[in-house]
Amino acid sequence: MSALTLDDIATLLLRGARQHGATAADVVVAEGDSLMVGVRLGTVEKVQRARAKHLGLRAFAGARSAILSTSDFTPAALEQLAADAVALARVTAPDPFSGLPEPGELAGAATSLDLFDPAVGQVTAEQATAWCLEAETAARDADARITNSEGAEFDAGSHLVVYAASNGFHGSYRSSSCSLSCVPVASQNGSMERDHWYSAQRRLARLDSPASIGATAAARALRRLGARQVGTAQVPVVFDPDMAGSLLGHLAGAVSGGAVYRGLSFLAGKLGEAIAPSFLNVYDDGTLADGLGSKPFDGEGLPTRRTPVLEGGVLSAYLCDTYAARKLSRRATGNAARSVGDSPHVSPTNFFLPAGTTPARELIASVKSGLYVTELMGFGVNATTGDYSRGAGGLWIENGELAYPVSEITIAGNLLQMFRDIEAVGDDLVMRRSICAPTIKIARMTVAGS
Amino acid sequence: MSTALEPRRFFLDRFALDERVLEDTIGTAIARKADFADLYFECRTSEAFVLEEGLVKKAAKNVSQGAGVRVVAGEKTGCAHTDDVSVETLRLASQTARTIADGSTAHAPVAVRAARPSHDLYALAQAPLTAALDEKIALLNAIDLAARAHDPRIVNVMASIGVEQKIVLIVNSAGAVVGDIQPLVRLNVTCIAEANGRREHGTAGGGGRVEFSFLSEGDRWRGWVKTAAEQALRNLTADDAPAGSMPVVLGPGWPGVLLHEAVGHGLEGDFNRKGTSAFSGRIGERVASPLCTVVDDGTIANRRGSLNCDDEGTPTGRTVLIENGILRGYLQDRLNARLMGVPLTGNGRRESYAHMTMPRMTNTFMLAGDSTPEEIIRSVQKGVYAVSFGGGQVDITSGKFVFSATEAYLIEDGKVTRPVKGATLIGNGPEAMTRVSMVGNDLKLDEGIGTCGKDGQSVPVGVGMPTIKIDAMTVGGTQA
Numbered sequence: 067m068s069a070l071t072l073d074d075i076a077t078l079l080l081r082g083a084r085q086h087g088a089t090a091a092d093v094v095v096a097e098g099d100s101l102m103v104g105v106r107l108g109t110v111e112k113v114q115r116a117r118a119k120h121l122g123l124r125a126f127a128g129a130r131s132a133i134l135s136t137s138d139f140t141p142a143a144l145e146q147l148a149a150d151a152v153a154l155a156r157v158t159a160p161d162p163f164s165g166l167p168e169p170g171e172l173a174g175a176a177t178s179l180d181l182f183d184p185a186v187g188q189v190t191a192e193q194a195t196a197w198c199l200e201a202e203t204a205a206r207d208a209d210a211r212i213t214n215s216e217g218a219e220f221d222a223g224s225h226l227v228v229y230a231a232s233n234g235f236h237g238s239y240r241s242s243s244c245s246l247s248c249v250p251v252a253s254q255n256g257s258m259e260r261d262h263w264y265s266a267q268r269r270l271a272r273l274d275s276p277a278s279i280g281a282t283a284a285a286r287a288l289r290r291l292g293a294r295q296v297g298t299a300q301v302p303v304v305f306d307p308d309m310a311g312s313l314l315g316h317l318a319g320a321v322s323g324g325a326v327y328r329g330l331s332f333l334a335g336k337l338g339e340a341i342a343p344s345f346l347n348v349y350d351d352g353t354l355a356d357g358l359g360s361k362p363f364d365g366e367g368l369p370t371r372r373t374p375v376l377e378g379g380v381l382s383a384y385l386c387d388t389y390a391a392r393k394l395s396r397r398a399t400g401n402a403a404r405s406v407g408d409s410p411h412v413s414p415t416n417f418f419l420p421a422g423t424t425p426a427r428e429l430i431a432s433v434k435s436g437l438y439v440t441e442l443m444g445f446g447v448n449a450t451t452g453d454y455s456r457g458a459g460g461l462w463i464e465n466g467e468l469a470y471p472v473s474e475i476t477i478a479g480n481l482l483q484m485f486r487d488i489e490a491v492g493d494d495l496v497m498r499r500s501i502c503a504p505t506i507k508i509a510r511m512t513v514a515g516s
Numbered sequence: 517m518s519t520a521l522e523p524r525r526f527f528l529d530r531f532a533l534d535e536r537v538l539e540d541t542i543g544t545a546i547a548r549k550a551d552f553a554d555l556y557f558e559c560r561t562s563e564a565f566v567l568e569e570g571l572v573k574k575a576a577k578n579v580s581q582g583a584g585v586r587v588v589a590g591e592k593t594g595c596a597h598t599d600d601v602s603v604e605t606l607r608l609a610s611q612t613a614r615t616i617a618d619g620s621t622a623h624a625p626v627a628v629r630a631a632r633p634s635h636d637l638y639a640l641a642q643a644p645l646t647a648a649l650d651e652k653i654a655l656l657n658a659i660d661l662a663a664r665a666h667d668p669r670i671v672n673v674m675a676s677i678g679v680e681q682k683i684v685l686i687v688n689s690a691g692a693v694v695g696d697i698q699p700l701v702r703l704n705v706t707c708i709a710e711a712n713g714r715r716e717h718g719t720a721g722g723g724g725r726v727e728f729s730f731l732s733e734g735d736r737w738r739g740w741v742k743t744a745a746e747q748a749l750r751n752l753t754a755d756d757a758p759a760g761s762m763p764v765v766l767g768p769g770w771p772g773v774l775l776h777e778a779v780g781h782g783l784e785g786d787f788n789r790k791g792t793s794a795f796s797g798r799i800g801e802r803v804a805s806p807l808c809t810v811v812d813d814g815t816i817a818n819r820r821g822s823l824n825c826d827d828e829g830t831p832t833g834r835t836v837l838i839e840n841g842i843l844r845g846y847l848q849d850r851l852n853a854r855l856m857g858v859p860l861t862g863n864g865r866r867e868s869y870a871h872m873t874m875p876r877m878t879n880t881f882m883l884a885g886d887s888t889p890e891e892i893i894r895s896v897q898k899g900v901y902a903v904s905f906g907g908g909q910v911d912i913t914s915g916k917f918v919f920s921a922t923e924a925y926l927i928e929d930g931k932v933t934r935p936v937k938g939a940t941l942i943g944n945g946p947e948a949m950t951r952v953s954m955v956g957n958d959l960k961l962d963e964g965i966g967t968c969g970k971d972g973q974s975v976p977v978g979v980g981m982p983t984i985k986i987d988a989m990t991v992g993g994t995q996a
Contacts, residue, residue: 106591106790114595115612116870120580133576137599143579150577157649159571191615216792251792251913260792260913290914298760298996328568329672329708329715407578444918445907446940446992450708450717455757455940455992457909457918474916476940476992478759512994514759 072097072119073238075144076230079123082148084232088125088155090166092231094365094406095121099187099224103194105202106217113191122406125151129160135407163392166233166366171388171398173237173369177362180355183269186242187224194220197246197276204280205250211291212284214251216260218276221245229404235367243358244270248280252287259293261286261441266499268356286440289461293471295515296462302436303477303511304429304463307494309439310419310503316481317348318414318501319449321375321383322401323390325412332452332482333381340379342485345422348376350385352400352415359416359500365404370415373399387412419503422491426505429490431466437513438463439477452481458513475515484508523685523695524630527557530581531601538687539625541585544610546626546689549619550589551854553610554688554828557583557601558869561645562680567656569672575649584869585609588851589617597870630693633824634831637817638725644701645681647728652677655703655731659741663707666745669752672708677701679728686829694829700724700820700976702965703731705740709748716754718747719922722963724820740963747904747923750935757924757939757993763896764941764989765927767903768889769960772981775810775880776968777908777917778945779803783837783845784875784970785852785863787912794915794946795843803843804949807885810838812847814862814878820964821879821978825862832862832878838949849875867973877968881980885955889983892954894930900991901925901932902941915945940992948986956983 070078072095083091097119104112122135125148132154134147198218206212221244228238247264263283265274305313325331333341352370354360361370366388373383384394387402387410403413430438443457455478461468479487492505528534538555545553559581566574582599583606594616596609656675663673682698702723709716720743722736731737766774779795787793795803804810814822814832823832828850836844848856849864852875865876893901901924908919920940925932961980968977 110592110616112593112595112872113616114597114872116597118582118597118599118870120599131574133574134578135576136579137581138579139600154575154577154649157653158573158575161571161573164573214791216790258792258794258913260911293914295990300996328674329710330717334715407576409574409576443909443911443916443942444920444940445909446918446920446938448938450715451937453937455920455938455994457916457940457942457992459916473914474942474944474990476759476918476942476990478757478939478992478994480994512759512996514761514990514992514996516761516990 072226072228075121076228079144079148080230080232082145083123083125083151086149086152087127088152089128090126090232092124092166093121094404095228096406097226101189101191101194101222102219103191103198104217104219105195105198107215108199110195111217120406123147123151124409125155126165127152127155129162129164130155130158131164132158133407133409163389166231167368167388167398169233172235172367173363179353179360179362181268181360182240183242185270186222186244189222189270200276201246201248201280204277205248205284208281208284209288211252211254211288212250213253216249216251218248229367231367237363237367239362242268244273246273246276246279248283250284250287252291254291259287259290261290266358268358290471293459293473295474296472296513297516298514300510300512302433303508304433304436304438305506306438306440307496307502307504309442310506311499311501312442313506314417314419314503315501316447318417321385322412323384323386323394325449326384327390327393330450332450336381337384339381341381341482342376342379343488344379346376346379346488347374348419349374350401350414350417354416357416357497359414361415364400365402365410368398368400368402370400385412385414414501417501418495419491421493421495421504423493424490426492426494429492429505429507430463430468433463434465436463437477438468454479454481454484475513477511477513479511484511521697523683523697524693526683527685530559533603537603537606539628541606541610542628542687542689543623543625544607545585545587545614547623548614548617550587550614550617552689552850553587554686555583555585556827556869557685558682560680560682560868562678563645564676564678565652565656566676567660568674570660572653572656580868582869585613587613587617591855592616593851593872595872626689626691628687628691628693633694633696635815635824637815637822637824638699640699640727642727643681644679644699644728651728655737659705659737662738662741663705663745666742667749669709669711669749670707670745671710674706676704686827688829692829694825696824698725698823701726701728701730703737703740704965705744707744707748709752711752714752716748716751718744718751720744721965724818724964725822726818750923754935754937756995757936758900758991759993759996761988761990763899764986764991765892765896765899765901766981766984768956768958768981768983770962770979771902771905772881772962772979773905773908773919775882775981776877776979777910777919778943778948779810779837780877780880781910782912782915782945783847785846785848785856786875788846789852789856793912798843801843802841803946804838804841805952806841807955808838808841808949808952809883811836811883812877812880816879819879819961819978820966820976823878826864827866827873828864830860830862830864835861847875847877849873865975867975871973874970876970876975877977879961879978879980881961882982884957884959884982887954887956889956889958892956892983892985893927893932895954895985896927896930899927901927910945916942917945918942936993942990942992948989951987952984953987954985958982
């Protein structure tokens, strides 16, 4: 096909938009290669290879704007794209808050964040198969009660993103990601339970060993066997790190400037207020080397940075892209995310609660009767009010010990109250994903069961 | 107009290919010891318009096109896809996909013949994508005005329109070539209400494989605006939901998401072939009360979950999943049907050319029973009446499922009394369905905004149900 680089295409599209009357424009071009291999019960089940590219052009006609995106990179299609984008922009309403960031806010020369590992793109299907087999075998060999498997899967992707805008920004970066996961099925007395474990990294060498992933997955499935319902009660609830991470996810949604200006956040109007105990800090940091949520610049060309969101329990920032910042009379925080087919929106980068000093097992030991949550299901979170009600599973704590597995229960409360009621934070933070937390203990929630 | 559009011609022209390339590519894919292979061409054009704060702030148009090659040998699947479709990339993709199959290469082209899908479920006079932009913008503005006029406590309105046309062509190693042109329209409305320092929202919407004018016929959109606004207003005064096990009455239509989660996913062929579903190996057994008959039907005209053919070119059908409480069948794609030795059901679906095919639902619903909705409510001493849901999730292995109410009421002494806040309901699929003690005579399908997620892939689906009563279910409120 054409010998144009992605950078050339971005430049051409910006020029085309101008020629068709756009007053400003920006372009995202993304390209990626991926490999997915799945094995099940000791043999290869699926192998998928793909190469994909996509681009999006946002054109402004004064304060009006529209986005056109395509995977059709033929010259004729690109020529038409610029004309169509400007025409579509003209049907929208003028929005005085819209527009590109000021040139002074833009990121300078890209800093290397170690986001790209060439080894990820060089993994062969045979290598990936061997790792999957090793993980699944470790899970199946762990215990006679592991009777079935949904398999193990390896995924790898290498990406190149170019972002250019008529305010003068033109940058690009490469990134890679890889993951290995395993889903064994355990059974006992005619009932089955499955669970999973995984490792995800930007660098291949940092993945956990296949055997440890398989063994952990098996242990997680096995400990669910014989789960029962418990009676409805108000008790302390300890969230394991992955589940605590989901609470951080709700916090990230609520401090998003987009949700705040729309009135769809239970934290709207609470900036500067103490919303959690004074030992609680939360950060958004897009500059962590190797971080799964890191990037050198955001979806509008602003540098990423470290933003304290909770400091000493006080809500200290909303995360903003340029639009949300203008709506809220604040400064953008380098949190614009941009998919090729959509206008920028606010998204956290690496969003985390730093580790505390209390060993996680002491959080469990401090509970006389309560729930250790290892699984949450469903979408029962009302971002506007903070009302929270989700399906849950885990282990019941009796006299400080994990006593027996429980399932088919719900936990409910209100996120505002839940954050206030955080009693302790564990010392076990591992940056396994872009939003994460250590073990968290909440003083009291409603557990509904039989 | 789209009536002139023929998928095979469309793709050959668009990618500058000729018939021989199709025959060669499928021949290359099946050259080793494989059971079957297919090519999937797709061109999806979509438009989205979003209004908030009284302004149509966003207009977007996307074209996503490409081709996927799949080779199946036993339980193994090899896939490759590309968005840069040419003779060269198709051959490369076929060679990549066939690496999962053993045996030496004995290449021969496969003669292909055009077949027509056996249904014509969404022949439209005008494709929704071609409706005038002005009409789409005007509708969003009218929705904003109507919602704000409904009640002064409605302080903000968000409305979005999504319109798409997906052209697909499936060529398989048996020589069949099947194409389809799939229109889709969706309208969503969210109203935010505020009073006495409390803020709540309500949502509604609808659509289907219909013309754009469907949204306005019979003042449909006004109905959705009213539903969203009143849900937001009612939630302003809702009390905390109860917690614990109690009788639950589900309203008709969208609450059918219960079936989607409690039984639908668990009856997909892949999980059952692998023996990882709570329903595995239970055909012919009682899994629901005798009042329950549940079907999956992809052949209902103009429904969001309907298709002329699935993404493997198989005509969609009507599959009885549960008949009078007895488990009758699973939902199948080609790979799983072949390995289980059962007929195809037309449920092989993929989100796009870049995704793998899996057994998926189409429109899943329960047939009507004899009770009137009033009788059902009257039979409950103390329980919950839930009429709108935000979505659900299931663990098909343990059978545990949840779905979250966004509009619910208390039933006290046989009467619907106060609104309560949204709460998650949790149950165990095979068990919950045996506790269905009354089924209403008011079967309703949903309004057409459902999307199902499985293994990271989203596809449009429908659900439906009459009013039903479940004798005991765990309600996840805060009032113990």
